Amino acid sequence: MSVSRGSSARPPDVDPRVGATWTEAPCPVLVVDRYGGLVRINGAARALLPDAECGDRLHERVPSWLWGAHQRMGEGPHDGSLGTATGRINGRFVEAHPTPVGEGEVVWWLIDETDRRLAETALSNARLRSEILSEVSSALLSTLNVPRCTEVAASMAAEHLAEAAVLVAPPQGRRHPLTYARRGGPVTQVTRQVDVSGVPGLAEALQGFPPVPARWIDPGAIPDWVIPDGFSGAVGSVIVTPLPGHGVPAGALILLRSSTEQVFTEGEEVFARLFAARAGAALSAARLYTEQATVTATLMQELLPPRLTGVHGVEYAGGYRAAKDHERVGGDFYDVHPGADPSQETLVVLGDVAGKGLDAAVLTGKIRNTLHALLPLAGNHQRVLDLLNGALLTSRHTRFATLVLASVRRRGGQVRLRLTSAGHLPPLITRADGTVEEVATQGTLVGALPTVKARTVETVLSPGETCLLYTDGITEARGGPLGDELFGEHRLRRAFGESAGIPAEAVVERVQMLVSGWLGTGRHDDMAAVAISAPATGALTLVGGHAEAGGHTGGPGSRRIT
Incomplete structure (x- = not known):
């Protein structure tokens, strides 16, 4: 049945063929x-x-x-x-x-299907934004370099949130580091003096205050310094949002769209704040790491063993290897304190602090600084050890240390030594004929007992002879064919005896090479060694304007005369 448009009769609502x-x-x-x-x-x-x-x-x-x-x-x-x-x-x-x-x-x-479609669109957008945030986090946290992190943040903001982005970092004096990015374009970074008050909400964002709504910002009033080079058209919509950091704001992010694009929606403003939170956390972490790395590098210069060269006609060489390969400092240390002129003794110190890693390195630094302050008393080893022992006993550190002191002076073609051990392994001397001698000095630990008992021994090095100071990390290095045998003193003596007549630096390198080969990939303690050599005759060294017989010292202001 059909009903024409002109019919006056209206059929009932219920059709028996269709049902109610x-x-x-x-x-x-x-x-x-x-x-x-x-x-x-x-x-x-x-x-x-x-x-x-x-x-x-x-x-x-x-x-x-x-x-x-x-x-x-x-x-x-x-x-x-x-x-x-x-x-x-x-x-x-x-x-x-x-x-x-x-x-x-x-x-x-x-x-x-309107509500379902809206829900599906919202879910799709949420998934997309979640993927973007995950990508942003991965990209930003993959680097702790502040300029690179800033560049990535600005670039991803322009790619995913707007046509262009400007990242304004906290001021450095009166200037702000600025990072500009355009979608599909290069990222540029400059530092310049700008008036942040010209952008509504920017000064507040740099102080960590909540962002102002985008609808409050007049795009036509945005100053020229905000707009990146190559941005096409007039600015049509702007978002200014802070970059939250760890207690201190990490900067602010400005997002720009041209008048030909859709204005920022409320949902996009919320997403921009989420993006900024991720970027701010990453930038703050990168800046914190950079600051800590700078501080660490500065402090590390005082903790790292010095590079040794020749002093007053005597050759010195040192080698150090921390217990863990990724660490640079530990509980072993050495220092060489030259005398003011060749007539004065040079004090050599090698020690081993109980423990390893940074904690031991801190105590190492204290011992080294204390010994440096005691240099005027270096002529009396016992006095130096007593004062150091007192300083350690009153310290909050409970660790002890072993030390060996060597006072070195060149007289003619010979090198005179005064050696004192405080609980440390006795020094070794290799003579010109390859004979290895153990210096009979001994004593008690430093920082463990109220008094330190030590014995000082004097000896002489003839040209071509070397004295070796070393820590127990070398003799106790565990390795070998089965990986569980100590390197031992006998292997050290043999290697040292075979090094007779060679320069101090070569002696240390040979010992380090043999021990490293013995260890393989096994675990080990801190290892340190210092070689003191009387150079072989046959050359003159100019030290402080005076010619002395011996090998090349390599020290500052010295040169070899052939």
């Missing part, structure tokens, strides 16, 4: 005859199409996409095989499902 279900359906339902006339309209359909009445022509009341779908139904088999149609009706997104009911009539079930 459609009239009670929560979704809009339209029954359309084979001629395109509206036969039935339920209550939900009247709410969606308030102007539609039974007897109206379908194409006059519905969008073209639905009318076209109905026409295709008439062209094909009346079994619904042509499927659904989708489109918008009065601002709502609708899926239309056809059901042929005989005599050419079609029941159109209109399903409002």
Whole structure:
């Protein structure tokens, strides 16, 4: 049955062929005859199409996409095989499902998909933003270099949030480091003096205050220094948001869109703040690391063993290896304190603090500084050890140390030594014929007992002879074929004896090479060694304007005469 548009009689709402279900359906339902006339309209359909009445022509009341779908139904088999149609009706997104009911009539079930589509879009956007934040975090946290981190933050902000981004770092004096980025363009970094008060909310953002809404910012009032080179068109929308740091703001981020782009939405402002939080945390971590690395490097210069050279016609060489390869300092140490002139003794100190790593290195630094202050008393080893012992006993550190002191002076072609051990391994001397001697000096630990007992021994090095000071990390290095055998004193003596007559630096290098080969990849303690050599005759060294017999000292202000 069909009803023409001019019919005065209105059919009842219920069609016995369709049943009462459609009239009670929560979704809009339209029954359309084979001629395109509206036969039935339920209550939900009247709410969606308030102007539609039974007897109206379908194409006059519905969008073209639905009318076209109905026409295709008439062209094909009346079994619904042509499927659904989708489109918008009065601002709502609708899926239309056809059901042929005989005599050419079609029941159109209109399903409002607006809320579902909005939810899907929101979920998709949330996933996309979550992926962006994850990518941002990975990229920013992959570097602790502040300029590189700043460059990545500005570049990703321009790529994912806006057409252009400007990252304003905290001021350095009166100047601000600025990082400019354009989508698809290069990133540039400059430092210049700018008026941050010219950008609404920027001064507050640099102090860590919450951002002002984008709608409060007049894009036309943005100063020229904010706009990156190559930015096309006029500024149409601006976001200014702080970069939160660890207790101190890490800067501020300015996002720009041209007037041809969509203005920033409220959701995009929220996402910009989330992005800024990630970027600020990464920048703050990079700056904190840089500051700590600078402080550490400064302090490390005082803790690292010095590079030894020749002094007053005597050769010195030192070698150090921390217990862990990634560490640079530990509990072993050595120092050489030259006398003011060749007539005065040079004090050599080698020691081993109980423990390893940074804690031991801190105590090492204290001992070295104390010994440096005691240099005027270096002529009396016992006095030096007593004063050092007292200083350690009153320290908050509970560790003790072993030491060996060597006072060195060159007389003619010989080198005179005074050696004192305080709980340390006795020094070794290799004579010109390869004989290895142990210096019979011994004593008690420093920093453990109220008094220190030590014995001082004097000896002489002839040209080509060397005295070796070393720590137990060398003799106790565990390795070998099975990985559990100590390097031992006997191997050290043999290697040292085979080094007779060679320069001090070569002696230390040979010992280090043999011990490293013995260790392999095994664990070891801190290792330190100092060689004191009387240079072989045959050359003159100019020291402080005076010519002395011996080898090249290599010290500052000295040169070899051949």
